[in-house]
Amino acid sequence: xxxxxxxxxxxxxxxxxxxxxxxxxxxxxxxxxxxxxxxxxxxxxxxxxxxxxxxxxxxxxxxxxxxxxxxxxxxxxxxxxxxxxxxxxxxxxxxxxxxxxxxxxxxxxxxxxxxxxxxxxxxxxxxxxxxxxxxxxxxxxxxxxxxxxxxxxxxxxxxxxxxxxxxxxxxxxxxxxxxxxxxxxxxxx
Amino acid sequence: xxxxxxxxxxxxxxxxxxxxxxxxxxxxxxxxxxxxxxxxxxxxxxxxxxxxxxxxxxxxxxxxxxxxxxxxxxxxxxxxxxxxxxxxxxxxxxxxxxxxxxxxxxxxxxxxxxxxxxxxxxxxxxxxxxxxxxxxxxxxxxxxxxxxxxxxxxxxxxxxxxxxxxxxxxxxxxxxxxxxxxxxxxxxxxxxxxxxxxxxxxxxxxxxxxxxxxxxxxxxxxxxxxxxxxxxxxxxxxxxxxxxxxxxxxxxxxxxxxxxxxxxxxxxxxxxxxxxxxxxxxxxxxxxxxxxxxxxxxxxxxxxxxxxxxxxxxxxxxxxxxxxxxxxxxxxxxxxxxxxxxxxxxxxxxxxxxxxxxxxxxxxxxxxxxxxxxxxxxxxxxxxxxxxxxxxxxxxxxxxxxxxxxxxxxxxxxxxxxxxxxxxxxxxxxxxxxxxxxxxxxxxxxxxxxxxxxxxxxxxxxxxxxxxxxxxxxxxxxxxxxxxxxxxxxxxxxxxxxxxxxxxxxxxxxxxxxxxxxxxxxxxxxxxxxxxxxxxxxxxxxxxxxxxxxxxxxxxxxxxxxxxxxxxxxxxxxxxxxxxxxxxxxxxxxxxxxxxxxxxxxxxxxxxxxxxxxxxxxxxxxxxxxxxxxxxxxxxxxxxxxxxxxxxxxxxxxxxxxxxxxxxxxxxxxxxxxxxxxxxxxxxxxxxxxxxxxxxxxxxxxxxxxxxxxxxxxxxxxxxxxxxxxxxxxxxxxxxxxxxxxxxxxxxxxxxxxxxxxxxxxxxxxxxxxxxxxxxxxxxxxxxxxxxxxxxxxxxx
Numbered sequence: 001x002x003x004x005x006x007x008x009x010x011x012x013x014x015x016x017x018x019x020x021x022x023x024x025x026x027x028x029x030x031x032x033x034x035x036x037x038x039x040x041x042x043x044x045x046x047x048x049x050x051x052x053x054x055x056x057x058x059x060x061x062x063x064x065x066x067x068x069x070x071x072x073x074x075x076x077x078x079x080x081x082x083x084x085x086x087x088x089x090x091x092x093x094x095x096x097x098x099x100x101x102x103x104x105x106x107x108x109x110x111x112x113x114x115x116x117x118x119x120x121x122x123x124x125x126x127x128x129x130x131x132x133x134x135x136x137x138x139x140x141x142x143x144x145x146x147x148x149x150x151x152x153x154x155x156x157x158x159x160x161x162x163x164x165x166x167x168x169x170x171x172x173x174x175x176x177x178x179x180x181x182x183x184x185x186x187x188x189x
Numbered sequence: 190x191x192x193x194x195x196x197x198x199x200x201x202x203x204x205x206x207x208x209x210x211x212x213x214x215x216x217x218x219x220x221x222x223x224x225x226x227x228x229x230x231x232x233x234x235x236x237x238x239x240x241x242x243x244x245x246x247x248x249x250x251x252x253x254x255x256x257x258x259x260x261x262x263x264x265x266x267x268x269x270x271x272x273x274x275x276x277x278x279x280x281x282x283x284x285x286x287x288x289x290x291x292x293x294x295x296x297x298x299x300x301x302x303x304x305x306x307x308x309x310x311x312x313x314x315x316x317x318x319x320x321x322x323x324x325x326x327x328x329x330x331x332x333x334x335x336x337x338x339x340x341x342x343x344x345x346x347x348x349x350x351x352x353x354x355x356x357x358x359x360x361x362x363x364x365x366x367x368x369x370x371x372x373x374x375x376x377x378x379x380x381x382x383x384x385x386x387x388x389x390x391x392x393x394x395x396x397x398x399x400x401x402x403x404x405x406x407x408x409x410x411x412x413x414x415x416x417x418x419x420x421x422x423x424x425x426x427x428x429x430x431x432x433x434x435x436x437x438x439x440x441x442x443x444x445x446x447x448x449x450x451x452x453x454x455x456x457x458x459x460x461x462x463x464x465x466x467x468x469x470x471x472x473x474x475x476x477x478x479x480x481x482x483x484x485x486x487x488x489x490x491x492x493x494x495x496x497x498x499x500x501x502x503x504x505x506x507x508x509x510x511x512x513x514x515x516x517x518x519x520x521x522x523x524x525x526x527x528x529x530x531x532x533x534x535x536x537x538x539x540x541x542x543x544x545x546x547x548x549x550x551x552x553x554x555x556x557x558x559x560x561x562x563x564x565x566x567x568x569x570x571x572x573x574x575x576x577x578x579x580x581x582x583x584x585x586x587x588x589x590x591x592x593x594x595x596x597x598x599x600x601x602x603x604x605x606x607x608x609x610x611x612x613x614x615x616x617x618x619x620x621x622x623x624x625x626x627x628x629x630x631x632x633x634x635x636x637x638x639x640x641x642x643x644x645x646x647x648x649x650x651x652x653x654x655x656x657x658x659x660x661x662x663x664x665x666x667x668x669x670x671x672x673x674x675x676x677x678x679x680x681x682x683x684x685x686x687x688x689x690x691x692x693x694x695x696x697x698x699x700x701x702x703x704x705x706x707x708x709x710x711x712x713x714x715x716x717x718x719x720x721x722x723x724x725x726x727x728x729x730x731x732x733x734x735x736x737x738x739x740x741x742x743x744x745x746x747x748x749x750x751x752x753x754x755x756x757x758x759x760x761x762x763x764x765x766x767x768x769x770x771x772x773x774x775x776x777x778x779x780x781x782x783x784x785x786x787x788x789x790x791x792x793x794x795x796x797x798x799x800x801x802x803x804x805x806x807x808x809x810x811x812x813x814x815x816x817x818x819x820x821x822x823x824x825x826x827x828x829x830x831x832x833x834x835x836x837x838x839x840x841x842x843x844x845x846x847x848x849x850x851x852x853x854x855x856x857x858x859x860x861x862x863x864x865x866x867x868x869x870x871x872x873x874x875x876x877x878x879x880x881x882x883x884x885x886x887x888x889x890x891x892x893x894x895x896x897x898x899x900x901x902x903x904x905x906x907x908x909x910x911x912x913x914x915x916x917x918x919x920x921x922x923x924x925x926x927x928x929x930x931x932x933x934x935x936x937x938x939x940x941x942x943x944x945x946x947x948x949x950x951x952x953x954x955x956x957x958x959x960x961x962x963x964x965x966x967x968x969x970x971x972x973x974x975x976x977x978x979x980x981x982x983x984x985x986x
Contacts, residue, residue, distance in 0.1 A: 164530075
């Protein structure tokens with residue numbers, strides 16, 4: 001009786017050892033580095049460049065230390081001229097990396113999952129998206145901005161991730177989650 | 190006595206005929222625990238038909254035995270029957286030890302009055318109820334107990350709450366091992382396969398100091414079955430199918446036991462669901478995939494034994510697509526919209542966002558009993574928890590989780606149970622634990638940093654029988670813990686927002702541009718104590734009273750959270766200045782235990798100093814627009830209420846079961862209600878049981894949850910750039926009351942010799958009510974589950 005018991009226990013311990021080894025071999029805790037505090041998908045800078053010949057206006061929002069810490073800052077290079085059409089180009093950058101990473105490229109690569117929305121309360125100012133994604137729906141990296149008469153107000157740029165496409169053109173109805181939402185104070189004169 | 194006399198006479202007659210044999214076998218029958226003689230034990234010589242009975246001094250004597258092998262069977266009421274075989278060639282004297290802890294060796298016959306600790310206030314659910322929830326979670330199963338509710342993220346991530354307290358305030362003990370699975374997060378459900386357990390106890394008082402000093406909410410004990418010492422092979426297979434989510438589970442277990450005391454058990458469970466359905470629409474990306482298994486083996490005898498257990502849980506939870514939001518305006522749109530913003534056709538695919546969690550748990554336990562002293566147990570265990578949370582990301586990071594943590598925990602626990610004294614039982618033990626968290630690189634700043642944590646603790650509990658009907662228990666525990674952390678902060682936040690450069694200059698390591706690497710180190714000392722008294726009255730009525738002083742050190746998320754919590758779409762801030770929480774708990778329970786009419790009335794009161802709560806604290810403006818900020822803050826709090834359960838046998842076949850839970854939680858510092866407190870709720874269940882007709886059971890249940898009218902108002906206004914105006918964000922108002930009906934039917938059939946088949950058909954949410962529960966974190970986005978038809982089939986073999 002004693003001997004059979006010992007055999008049984010030995011056998012069970014062997015099973016334990018094997019299962020333990022199998023389990024250790026299966027664990028997948030290897031291929032990652034420790035967290036170094038890097039923020040690869042962070043967007044620190046939104047730059048909207050409006051061009052008409054030599055007339056260039058840039059609207060920049062910059063928050064170099066990301067969420068928390070110092071607040072972001074807005075800088076507007078100048079006023080827009082009235083009754084003029086500008087070509088607009090949006091750039092999203094991660095400037096915590098060197099050289100700065102261009103997030104706009106990632107957005108373009110996944111154009112069907114993204115869309116920019118532009119709104120302004122300056123009267124007569126209108127913005128049209130001039131580019132499309134692979135399905136022919138608007139994307140909004142490239143735009144055309146036309147000013148009306150003089151005035152001032154805000155211009156808001158919103159980037160939605162996974163919005164409903166096509167949509168009615170307003171960011172609220174498009175749903176999705178907001179990756180960028182910045183409001184510039186602009187003047188048209 | 191007459192019988193005994195007759196027996197002795199008979200014995201004499203028999204021995205008189207065996208003339209050549211004159212060997213005497215005598216000795217004493219002694220209690221293993223306290224070495225006292227046992228009176229009235231019977232000793233039977235199996236192959237000779239000879240008997241003897243021990244006298245008042247425990248002495249026995251068998252005369253006129255022949256040379257050779259004899260087999261003795263020693264029996265005593267409430268003791269384990271012992272069988273020994275001896276070769277005898279001359280008269281010998283031998284003492285025989287008997288033990289009366291039958292329940293520790295054999296199957297425990299579960300009655301509601303078997304307490305984990307004497308005088309504790311607790312409630313249990315048994316295997317039959319666990320099986321009802323075979324394809325659900327621990328939280329769902331426990332929701333049936335009065336005073337227990339849950340904090341949900343959708344319908345599959347269910348975090349149990351006792352008296353409104355959850356996360357680090359609840360100790361979950363799985364097969365005697367305290368679970369460490371990053372339980373601090375609101376959306377982190379315990380990684381437990383309930384199918385591996387035989388019984389689950391919920392301890393509302395603070396009694397069991399054995400497992401830790403921080404059970405401010407209470408304890409959940411999951412117990413495996415103890416198997417009888419006999420040669421046997423058995424098992425069962427349970428399958429379940431559901432109309433809602435078009436999925437189910439398959440659970441199989443097989444157990445082999447040996448007469449020698451060896452046993453082994455294998456258990457496997459696979460569960461899969463597609464998108465679940467609310468009353469009127471699909472809950473896109475709410476599927477589950479789960480694979481669990483456990484292996485257990487050991488050796489069980491009275492004097493010594495061991496138990497080895499390993500379990501693996503692998504869960505993948507889809508998180509409602511519509512709940513993925515960016516900023517406050519997205520939240521506002523979700524709250525205002527009656528429908529989730531993404532509703533797609535049914536699918537089994539689990540897309541982003543999702544959680545993927547693997548949990549390994551292993552333990553080795555060995556015990557030895559010492560005569561006239563007690564039982565020494567040593568347990569070693571380790572756990573690995575790997576948690577990955579995936580969000581919607583761009584480009585190369587698409588398949589990289591936003592949270593990727595590995596928590597490793599290992600502990601060594603020697604325990605000593607002294608049962609030498611008649612009326613006094615002492616339990617004492619030590620604890621040594623090491624814990625390591627690794628935050629893997631995910632491309633975002635980790636919310637929970639890398640840390641090493643060391644713990645040591647000691648406790649002693651005494652249970653004293655004052656007299657036949659009343660018991661007193663008291664205990665004390667001391668815990669030391671030290672945590673060593675490596676964390677990168679935003680330099681401006683470190684210096685200005687938190688002022689840590691002045692408070693904790695010693696933690697600073699190096700500065701890199703806008704980031705600062707820090708090395709915070711903290712130590713905590715915790716003392717906890719319990720005092721309990723119980724008294725039995727006539728008519729099965731008993732009274733339990735409990736007092737507990739419990740303290741809890743702040744957990745890593747309360748100390749170190751600092752920034753965007755992606756899957757919650759909010760900024761969460763913890764603080765290095767957190768102090769420990771200290772609670773005083775009082776629980777009373779008046780119980781009547783009877784099948785005809787029974788009840789439990791259990792009022793409680795908890796006062797918690799420096800209660801840590803995560804609450805909305807305004808908004809932060811960043812590149813994504815306005816973001817909700819949540820902060821961990823400490824307040825003084827009180828929680829009190831009453832849990833009532835009633836059972837009544839209406840007639841031979843009809844039973845009634847009812848329960849009611851009332852609770853109020855107050856933030857005494859700000860004189861407002863506490864956030865996320867369960868609303869008053871009650872349930873009724875009427876059952877028809879016919880044992881003669883295939884154990885046919887039909888029961889109709891109703892559960893009503895009233896609207897929580899006591900909530901703190903953390904609503905706020907935020908500027909909406911598209912609308913060019915301030916908008917009101919109502920994140921505090923609670924959804925209206927709801928009432929759900931469910932129907933359960935079951936019947937058992939004998940299919941072959943040793944086998945039986947149990948069939949179950951159930952309907953949950955019979956009337957397909959659309960409702961939202963205020964303790965569901967996804968209530969802003971969607972309704973809760975609609976109707977479900979469920980079919981279960983269990984085969985025992």
